[in-house]
Amino acid sequence: MFQLKWLWQNLKGDRTRYILALCLSVVGSSLTIINPYIGQRIVDQFIAGSDAVYNLAHKRGLLVGLGLGMIGFSLLRTGLSYFTTLQYERSSQNMLFRVRINLYNKIQGQDMKYYDRNRTGDLMTRMTGDIDMVRHSLAWIIKTIIESFVVFAAAVVYFFFIDAELTLWLLLLSPPIFIVAFIFARRVRPMYVELRERLSQLNTVTQENIAGNRVVKAFAREPYEIEKFHEKNVHYSQANKAAAMVWLDYFPYLEILSQGFNVVLMLVGGLFVMNGRITFGEFAAFSALIWGLSNPMRSIGIIINDIQRFFASVSKIMDVYYSQPEIANHHNVEVKRRYQGSIQFEHVTFKYDNVTVLHDINFTVAPGETVAIMGATGSGKTSLINLIPRFYDVAKGRVLVDGTDVRKLELDELRGNIGVATQDVLLFSDTIDGNIAYGNPDMPEAEVEKFAALAAAHDFIGKMPEGYNTIVGERGVGLSGGQKQRIALARAMAVQPPILILDDTTSAVDLETEEHIQKSLRELDFPCTKIIIAQRVSTTAEADRILILDNGRIIEEGTHAELLAKRGYYYDVFMLQNEGIGREASAYGQK
Template sequence: MAELKKLWNYVRNYKLYLIVGLIFIIFNVLLSMIPGYLNRRIIDDVITAGKMELLFGFLVAYIIANLLRATVIMVHRYYTESLSQNILRDLKQDLYDHLQKLSFNFFNHNRTGELMSRMTGDMEAVRMLFAEGMFHFVRSIFYIVFVMAVLIPESLKLSLVSLALSPLIGFFAYRLGVRIKPVFRQVRRQYSDLNSTVQENISGIRIVKAFHQQCYEMEKFDEENNDYFTKNYNAAKIWSKYFPIMEFLGGMSTVLLLFYGGRLVIQGEITLGIWMQFNSYLWMLIMPMRMIGHIVNMFSRTSASAERIFNVLETEPEIKNKENAITVERLQGEVEFRNVSLSYDEEDILKNISFHASPGETVAIMGATGSGKSSLINLIPRYYEATEGEVLIDGVDNRDYDLQNLRSQVSIVMQDVFLFSESIANNISYGQPGLDLEKIKRAASISSAREFIEEMEGGFEEVIGERGMGLSGGQKQRVSMARAIVEESPILILDDATSAVDMETEHQIQQALEGMEQRSTLFLIAHRISSVRNADQILILDHGEIIERGTHEELINNKGHYYTMFKEQYKEVIGEEEIEERWVN
């Protein structure tokens, strides 16, 4: 019920649709009772009393009632469907907007397919409650209320007999709801797992085929699919246990009515017309009893789905703005780390990191895989929060800046290149939609992407495939770099951004970056010495600690870890004696 209360916050924005929909549902119930009343009058007044002149009027009334009912059904369907679609739209938008605000760490712990199932299957379950469940629930209540209001004055005894088995039906419906909700929760969770399996397989289908793992993937899907089948089957077993009981009890109500009502007609306590009216209205009493199972089923599904949706909506972003956060028009680009440490899940990633970068300087960061290089640069735009120490930008703790303002002034080329299935121009101008084409071309020139782009049939308007399909690894990196360069941000971060680019192209990119009119403070993560040798300072990380720092010449002269890497990478070109002669004092 807690989830349904939360959904009310969305329903109340569309009270008009709700109220009008409910009114027309009530009209539908009233109009559906008219044929039963007309049946009674035809039997008692026309057939029994022989008043044939009344027959035509009753038949016309019958036609008008059915026409009116058809119109009422159309109107109430329009309003209930409008209500459900508006709630669905708002809930989807809120969930999508909230996902944009959540921190990187949230996405580290939640799979894409799982989140997609909340945006699709769970949302549809919520919509169905307001499109169908509400209609059945309200109609069932008013059927019982209106029918009993008509029948009790006619025969209290027969009315009580008609309702005699209702408490038992209600009891079994309650038991069904209690037992089936946790099972539906498992079904929705397994549906997410199944979605994740499919999404990962489709995204990585080229790797699957490259390693001939189609059979393994089919077995994995078969396992998840069987789990989904088993959980649905468990729900069906609970349903099959209780629903036949409720159907049987509903059918027994008919038997009681026929038996007891027939006796009352024979004894003359009620007319045959009244008994036929009871018989006509009996389905209106039995239908709600039979629908209880479906309604409970729908409410349970919706409750389980809404719970999963609100679990995401109620997840607080780990990275949030402070009150009175600072906003600046443009940063200078000075960056300082003061005794910064970072931990994930009680694991130390960075330990006591300190360094200073002046505006326009280039800081290179090297180290083995898993040494903390990407984690370090992710602290600058606050994708993660330092657990100890301070990250200062222009002398101000970056936690004091407005988050959007800070990130708008830090451009980053991430290690995992992602391009959208749009034109190359739109990909480059992603951060500034509608950007002038000349600026896009200038950024592409700096990243050495312009030449291959203009050789394409569509040039900058060429639409690329999902995640950049159709481009080579190096081409994707250069387009991604142009996307960051075009921002002209005071801080530029290249996270292994030239790993798939040949050394000649890399050299051209470096020269172009150095020749920019407005130089950014550049943070460069790389594994090749050629990428970092011209940096103002080079930091060598190992297990989250800075073990060496200095310029290329200083580090060669120190004969430490950097010196070993240099010798290894250039052993075919420069001998150790020449290194000693050129760089070591």
């Protein structure tokens, strides 16, 4: 019932239309007894009745009227059915539109932990197939249930009006049908939950393969990926067949019992006609309306089939619909202030999936200062910078920006003051201009070119077919790693943030380009605190301070010269990257 309540909530704005459709379904279904009643009168008065000859001779106007009545009611029911279906479709499509927007907004508002737990293919399944199943349920399943129930009830009432005993004989078949349907429902529901999960896995494999097609081709792993897809496809097919075979197990029983209505009518109804208990016209009415009993019974299995699919889909949709992020963005700031750019970590401990990644981190960054972070892979560098824009929350301690705990700052304002460029660059399927101006779509073209030049991207952009209007393709396909990094750096600088976070964003560029970028970063024409993750000493050398992380702890801190003098991790990295100039390094460290 909770799922139906959820449907009703999301019908807001179309509830009147949907109620109208339900009422019209009841009216239209009730009209099904009219033509059998007219047929009964025609048979009894003009065909099989004792005074049929007289009536044909003297009451032809009534016969014509009854015939026209049957035609008129048929046309009325057809038109009513068309209008009713139109209302169902409009209501369900409008609901589908609203739910899809709500789900997308929910997904956009989730924190990073949510994306860590949920697969892209699974979310895509919820946004497409699951939502469409809900729409199908609203537009067809509920409609079919209402119409089947009303037709069944109207037929039973009319049959009781004609002859109660014959009606009871017919209804003897109803309990066995309901029992078979109930057993079928209990057996098939978990199968549709499994089927939906198999579909999600299939979509996930497909999405990952398409997104990573270059890697697949680079390693010539197409056969492996085809085999992996084939395996998931086989599992999905098997789950689909299993659910279908369950339906086929029960379908013969439902079909036989449904057809049994006609057998009972022929046997019992025929005896009643011969005994004079009912007229031939009443028997004809039973025959004309017997589908009102058999069809709902026959379709009950199909309805239950789709209802189980509906419950499997709507539960997944509601998981997203009612999910609440641990780090919520309430969009409450009306006037955003520009931060000074000070950053402070106070005894910060961070855990990821109950694994401690950072241990008691303490350091302060003054406004306008440049701090470089270096450390081995897995030392916690990216985890550390993710705490500043509050992509994740600390387990212990505090991260402060301008002296305020980031947990007390509105996310829109906090993140609006931070520019981020990561090593794993994502560019949108847009123009280069659109990607650089992503944070400020109204940015003048001259400003876009300015920041592209600062990121050493202007020259290669000018050589592209359409310059800044070149479409870069999905995720920047067609650009080299270094080109993508430079566009991402330009995008981060273009918003002129008071805090700029760069996660190894020059790893794919040559030393000459890196020097140009470092010079640009030193000469920015707006105040900016810079946090730079780097593995190259050439990048860290000009920083005001360098932090060395190891296993989530700061093991060294100081300037380039100070760390060389300590002859620790930083010194070893320097020597590895500058092999053969150890004397010069030692002399430099003693200055």
